Amino acid sequence: MSELINNREYRRSVLKEIIQDLHRGKSVDEVKARFEATFQGVSATEIAELEQTLIQEGLPVEEVQRLCDVHAAVFKGSIEEIHRPEKIEDTPGHPVHTFKLENSELKKFLAEKLEPHLEAFRQDDKQEIIELLKQDLELLRGIDRHYARKENLLFPLLEKYGITAPPKVMWGVDDEIRATIKEGINLITHYSGARDQVAEKIKAIIEKVREMIFKEENILFPMAVNTLTEDEWGEIAAESDEIGYFLTEPAAKWKPANINVEEKARAEGERPADGYIRFETGLLLPEEISRIFNTLPVDITFVDREGVVKYFSQPKDRIFPRPKTVIGRKVTNCHPPASVHIVERVVDDLKSGRKDVEEFWIKMGEKYVHIRYFAVRDANGEYIGTLEVTQDIKPLQAITGEKRLLDD
CATH class of the missing domain: 1.20.120.520 (nmb1532 protein domain like)
Structure with a gap:
């Protein structure tokens, strides 16, 4: 969800610069093009919220009020040109x-x-x-x-x-x-x-x-x-x-009209610096780490010591869907109200040290799903989070005899 925060922050900074440019004496025509390029498709409500944020950050209300006529003209022109009549x-x-x-x-x-x-x-x-x-x-x-x-x-x-x-x-x-x-x-x-x-x-x-x-x-x-x-x-x-959907599909492919700042930066050749992450037993590139986790035949989800979901892997065949919106969300809010008490008990047992692992197994159609929760602790034994590992163990249960290395 960092891209959403980045977009908001980017628009806030641009709006502040535009107001400052107007204050320095630039004309409406000089700032209008930049405003339209940045705020294409953005609602008037969000623009008003960004203005309020700038005021809360210390921009004098009088500054905004003194520039109100010019400011409104910029907004009015762009909104009428960009927005379609329908909601x-x-x-x-x-x-x-x-x-x-x-x-x-x-x-x-x-x-x-x-x-x-x-x-x-x-x-x-x-x-x-x-x-x-x-x-x-x-x-x-x-x-x-x-x-x-x-x-x-x-x-x-x-x-x-x-x-x-x-x-x-x-x-x-x-x-x-x-x-x-x-x-x-x-x-x-x-x-x-x-x-x-x-x-x-x-x-x-x-x-x-x-x-x-x-x-x-x-x-x-x-x-x-x-x-x-x-x-x-x-x-x-x-x-x-x-x-997935129910009884029908989306009538079209829809994307926001406003600019995604991170995608724009990548298109312009700006990329995060590549660097190795050093472990006790080796070093890996970030992409290698991601690919390793996604290659493992298990679903992995990590919740930190505060109960916030920080990471999940994306193997080819996930057992439970994990939308990216769960990142940054309290794990208790990711479960139906009726089962929240079970989640809280599992986490509390691991966090307190009463248990190091909790596990469940359930049948899901053709799958036999094994779910394990591990307490993750630092070098001093202090709890730093919970790791959920989910796996379809039905293929493993079917294994018999032996298969030697390189056997057909």
Whole structure:
């Protein structure tokens, strides 16, 4: 997420320089070109926030006020020339547009498929209708991808602005919906004639899903649009493919219109200095370290002593999706509310020294997943973090006999 911070800092410094140039007597025309190049696609709200930041840093309010007419003229011209009449979130491919597109398809699915099949089931619980309901609920289970993007990409950025309560409440409700769908699938799969019970469960699913659509579109999305910057929406858009979509795909490929400062620097030939990192048993280049971790047949995640996620590896076949938005986020905020107490207990056991390792194993479809948590300690035995190592051990369980080196 450093690129987002860099973009904000870069725009803040440019805005300050423009105001200073105007103060020194430069004309509107002289500064306008630089303003437009830097703030292309940036909302007026963010510009106002940057001005407020400069004032808080010590730029006299009178300076801004004295230059108000000239300043406003620069803003007015660029905003009218750059921004299209529609809202940015209505642009095809924008994360909010995609979320709403999924909700639209979801409402259509409920009205045209699930509800008619439920009504037919109430009238006649013949096997054909039971199979249709089962197919519907199995399909609806895919709503997890919609919720996972919301929870793992959108919520972390809202938390950065201190918006924590609504995401936590909504995540809890998402989990209730997931659980209710799972219960409905179980009831219809093992249907034994309790028609009213099954019907009420499916009705509850429909109501909960519709309520969540309403909460997203009337509370969450407007709040997010008023809070996040265009760069941050760009990060969400870039990370969304890894988690996936529900019932539809983005209508287009969307990227922020404003300049990514780091990409611009790389294009101009500015690159970070290459240097070796020295270890007790050798030395490696940063790229070599990254490639080594990503080549290991395990998922690795490191959480520091403060409970902040600092790193995760990206092997070819990850077991659990890890969007880059988790970096810098409290590990307790990366889990559903219902399981936070388990995470806290595991970390506390490792941190306190009661345990050096904790492990779990679960079945996930064709995989048999082994999850281990290791206490990472410094040379003096002081706790510095927790390392999570996840591996599909089913292929290992299938090993028998021996295979010598170079055997076919």
